[in-house]
Amino acid sequence: MSIMLQIEGLRAAVEGREILRGIDLTVPKGEVHAIMGPNGSGKSTLAYVLAGREGYEVTAGRVTFEGQDLLAMEPEQRAAAGVFLAFQYPVELPGVGNANFLRTALNAQRRARGEPELDAMQFLKEARARMKLLGMPEEMLKRGVNVGFSGGEKKRNEVLQMALLSPRLAILDETDSGLDIDALKIVADGVNALRGPEFSALVITHYQRLLNHIVPDRVHVLVGGRIIRSGGPELALELEQRGYGQVAA
Amino acid sequence: MNAIAPIDNARGFLRAAEAMPVPAWAEGLRAAGRAALAARGLPNRRVEAFKYTDLAPLAQMTFTRPEGGRAAPALGAPRGRARLLFVDGVLRGDLSTLPVRPLSEVAAVLGELTDPMNQPLAALNAAFAEAGMVLEVPAGEDAGLVELLSIVTDEAGPIAFHPRHVIRLGAGARLTLLESAEGPDHLAYLHNPVFEIALAEGAVLTHVRLQREGRAAFFLSSVHAAIGARATYDNFTLQAGARLARNEIHAALQGPQGACHMNGAQLLGEGQHADTTTSLHHAAPECTSRQTYKTVLRGRARGVFQGKILVSREAQRTDGYQMNQALLLSEEAEMDSKPQLEIYADDVKCSHGATIGALDPDQLFYLRARGIPQEQARAMLVEAFLAEALEGLADPLCRAVLEEALQQWWRQPA
């Protein structure tokens, strides 16, 4: 069994305040792990640390992605290596067209990996096919990135980016919040389509319902910046019924 | 404009102006320019309109009169129907494809739109006026695209030149003027063009300007436009060059349903100072005005925007809009901005806004998290910031030229 992501003794602080307080987590290749936890427990902080956001200071520990020292890499290098973060709050980019953004990102990653870039026609063909599967109208390509998108549209746009960039490790930060059941299924389909021996995912969620559609191999409970329990998919159900307080006790 | 306190610092310029031969047609103009310089001098920062841009340092410079004539710089293929070329401050009929018409032919209207006593740039220009472009498009004609180029070469020396350009469009006439000014970085020269523009009813002038003077140069420029009924003046100005640049636009909407669009970008780096000052007079009803100015600053650059909109009592149903935004890419950069609305009509839609900020770190991270390298991500965000100012520019050729200029700016060191 080879390992996609290994986190060892990870501690991280934001503005001098320690948020992650010693995290150990191993995600083997081909597995989907869920991270659940109450608001403010550090889920997004973990996601940002893995993606390389500035201002998140790692004070101890190490993170290895496919054998490489992930924390030593710039955010764009992590992305090109195959790490993808679906943002809890996707960022609006007025003046940057969605199609231009998607193609620039895709080609930047391809260039970094020494692969040929896609021309506008090839890209459009790819994008249209994926959008159809996600039930996204084509005119969303013409709009500014996430500008004027509804909450659901923003989340779908994240999933579209994931589908186009086909990462090796996808981190989904509450991609399910605020979605109706149809949208939820579309997100789940997007992840499930990528599943395979060379793909892993960290699915951060508040609710068990997403996990009905993306069945995880493991579930971890994050409370106060620590993983307090890990288990199989049944742990998610237990959490739903008993709440975090009980599980922690 | 507020009264200008008397400053006695233009003696060098006055002596130079007096030493020039005066052709008969220029007598009135030159005298008015000299009188204003003698009475008011070059404005320092105590003069309200020059609060952020001090022209007094110009008095310390010693400029020479262009001798011109010999250099023949390499030029690209003409982009439009005709081209008019200044080399080292001298109008070169031999290198131009547009017949050069002497200013004497329009002597009767010279200075009609300027007020030297209250406009120091125009005063300085008037005191030295000797050459310029005269473009008259007869009623109903479409003159297509005309290029106006100014190239200062290494051989020029520290010249000062003050071209006076006259553009007059007859009723329903159309013209696109693509203007470009450039020079070497080590030469401290002065380029001070004045435009006098008169648009008759229904005329349309698109005026695209690329200011890429050398980094040691001074660029002073003022556009004076009288816009007739249902006529459109569309100005886009890119300021990327010069050590000190002041770009003034004085426009008056004089007939009903005229339109004035003034857009621009200032892209500045280390040690550069650029100022865009617009003054727009809505003097007739049902006119529309749109202004969008964007400034991007790197290094120790300083940007200035001053925009005045005056809506007279008779200018009912005016629709005016002004937006001025600055993006500061360094801690040392500085932006000053002063919008000013004076409205005397009661049925008016007039709004303005201003923002000053840095690149948004969340936006930058979002792009990088998608694999876009930092520099490319920054360039994308800067381009996005500028996009709005370019939006109104319909002419694809002008757009391409501007986009290229933008890329070039981004590639050069701060």
Ligand SMILES: Nc1ncnc2c1ncn2[C@@H]1O[C@H](COP(=O)(O)OP(=O)(O)O)[C@@H](O)[C@H]1O
């Ligand atoms: N940029 C930030 N600045 C200050 N505090 C932050 C920042 N990001 C997160 N925090 C704090 O860190 C803690 C964990 O937040 P977060 O990782 O967003 O939790 P979760 O995603 O589990 O809801 C919270 O107490 C939050 O207030």
Ligand SMILES: [Mg+2]
């Ligand atoms: Mg969160």
